[in-house]
Amino acid sequence: MTEDSAVTELMESDPYYSAEGGSAFQGNSRELLKELPDNSIDLIVTSPPFALQHKKEYGNEDQEGYNDWFMEFIPEVRRVLQPHGSFVVEIGGAFKKGFPERSTYQFELMTRLVDEDEGGMHLAQDFYWYNPAKLPSPIEWVNVRKIRVTDAMTHIWWLTPEINKDSAVKEGEQPHPEANNQRVxxxxxxxxxxxxxxxxxxxxxxxxxxxxxxxxxxxxxxxxIPDNLIEASNTASNTHYLKMCREFDFDPHPARFPRQIPEFFVDFLTPNPPYDDWDNGYLDKPVVLDIFGGSNLTGSIAQQKGRYWMAFEQEEKYLETSQFRFMTKEEISKKLDDSQSDFGDFASVSED
Known part of the structure; x- marks a missing residue:
């Protein structure tokens, strides 16, 4: 069995593409999650569309309906996660439309996520991504009226389906979830x-x-030991993915988080290879999933770290270009010559 078929066989749907150690699938994540077996995923790292006032090309819900929309994913997220698994979500804040006042939608969402009768999740720890290169925004309040400062912090929540409170106090036993700060x-x-x-x-x-x-x-x-502040400038312009998008005249995904975020959580929340004695997962090594795949940086990082990976993405144009993370220039050129849209399967790996 090849590494990519081990992951592909978890799903009923055919993958849009596969690479060594993982596969990407096109479709609505709510429906694709239903195909996964119970307790089959060790880690979900994702960055969903935020509840911004202005519609983005990748699609985003408005603030009024955002939390209801997001909560629709949670029953399936809980079901597919291992008991030791983690759900890491980067979720940005926003101002209310027309007012220099912050929306509290993400805090209201957190309340629902950890409510025992609704989300049933547990907040293991909150993290914060500080982007020192963030452009001044929102323009109206920061640049024009100059009554607010640049919004350069984004929340990252580390949630778990359960916390084993009994084993957490017993020496020698690993409490849920799987985590080790010595890996980071x-x-x-x-x-x-x-x-x-x-x-x-x-x-x-x-x-x-x-x-x-x-x-x-x-x-x-x-x-x-690191703290819960991740400082990373989202200014990379010469990665393999971006160079290939420019080379072959494709638009890159417009909302990519920096590699430090998925890299930190993959290292922190899943064990490192070799996996000869690891028997905690559904497969023979950890499975990392991104339910809002975008440019599939999470999958690329997981593959580089020796984990299995899966990515769900609804928009075909983003799946087309996310393949570039796993292909050489020559492979991309050949596939494009064969077909403008059907890239098929491949196994080469390139740096981000």
Missing amino acids: LQEYSDSQKDLIESGEFNDGERGSGHNIDEEAFAKENEGS
């Missing part, structure tokens, strides 16, 4: 490196009540 350690700062080398720092009790041991910060632990 960051490089030490220069000052921390100096501190480790010298072994000298101001130990003792702090005003906060913390009592810092004299050796607490002098240990070499291969890196520092």
